[in-house]
Amino acid sequence: MRRLRNDLPYTFRPPKPRAWFRPLGLFANRFYLQRKFAVTRLDDSGFDKVKELSRAGHAVLLAPNHADHSDPHVMTELVARYGMRSHFMAAREVFEISKLGSFALESMGVFSVDRDGPDLSAIKTAITLLEKSSDPLVIYPEGEIYHHHERLDPLHEGVASILLKAAARMKDGKEAFLVPVGIRFLHDPAVEASFCDRLSALEDRIGWTPRPAMPLDERIVRLGTGLLGLKEMEHTGETGRGRIQERLASLCDALLSIAEGRHGRDAKSVTAPERVRGQRYRIRKRLLDAEKPPTASERNDLLDDLDRVFTALQAHSYIGDYFLAEHTLDRRAETIMKLEEDLLGFPNYPAPRTARVIAGEPIPVSKMLVAEELPAKGGAAALTALLEERLGGLLV
Known part of the structure; x- marks a missing residue:
């Protein structure tokens, strides 16, 4: 998922079908x-x-x-x-x-x-x-x-x-x-030939030495685990332990709990996406408060909270056992595309x-x-x- 701007005033855009277009x-x-x-x-x-x-x-x-x-x-x-x-x-x-x-x-x-x-x-x-x-x-x-x-x-x-x-x-x-x-x-099947170079670009993106000789599946898991560790260090100050799925869920909950501690939580918001939507709504409402605009310092804190909530949704979007359960061509391709989107801004479609x-x-x-x-x-x-x-x- 791409980090799109959601701190702007919203204007509804209605459908306007044009036959000539x-x-x-x-x-x-x-x-x-x-x-x-x-x-x-x-x-x-x-x-x-x-x-x-x-x-x-x-x-x-x-x-x-x-x-x-x-x-x-x-x-x-x-x-x-x-x-x-x-x-x-x-x-x-x-x-x-x-x-x-x-x-x-x-x-x-x-x-x-x-x-x-x-x-x-x-x-x-x-x-x-x-x-x-x-x-x-x-x-x-x-x-x-x-x-x-x-x-x-x-x-x-x-x-x-x-x-x-x-x-x-x-x-x-x-x-x-x-x-x-x-x-x-x-x-x-031709997409498989692109995996090695694409993983090298991703490893290079985070400052790692590319490992083209490493087995492909091991390399994908290593990169994903490394990215998770970087996010854990960024937001919690330490890397997590245990299974990948447990670490992803823990990071997601920790980040949402920080935001909810500041902005409150809707009791009806149970799933991670519901909690994310609730926080984005509350944060943006405060950012756009015309009667009592946030100070520069508060605005920076609110934008930081938006980043935390976005990262929480990213963590939720990775199913830890999805790739680990079946190393198929399609799941390899999907996982690499997802890593590209999160690191490079948009996935590649080479085949x-x-x-x-x-x-x-x-x-x-x-x-x-x-x-x-x-x-x-x-x-x-x-x-x-x-x-x-x-x-x-x-x-x-």
């Missing part, structure tokens, strides 16, 4: 997909059902896992492949990179969301689109890019909550469907990749509400659990 946008999307992200092939299944539901005028919310920066480009291309238009909910930070980029996103039907606060504009926009349009709406329920395609991170309940609210407003036979979408990236995308069986939310299989109020948790089960099954 769409061909240009789709062309640019394919260019980025192939040239920047090296996704040269898309294998898909299950999207015929999505097309049928959309053509019948129903509301369709596509909920993919989010493990790669190319995911939105993959989904845009697939939806267009089946003759549909799409809307996307995207993190506010991607709109803040450039004005031209923001214009392009809005023109392709993308709208912003502030992930760290109650963004009512984004929620209302999503509900309205589902209520009044049959174009698929794409929302990533994990919320962050985690770079482990074969495992899900805990899903946020926001996706289910939005669809349930939209379903309650639908009339004239229109129904709401939630479609889990599993995305996996398969790497061409072709295939995106395998499966649209699962649509979940008939409207019918489940009528049959009282989901409660009209409080059903988000149950629907999220069902989505997580279905989505996880698509990644196997």
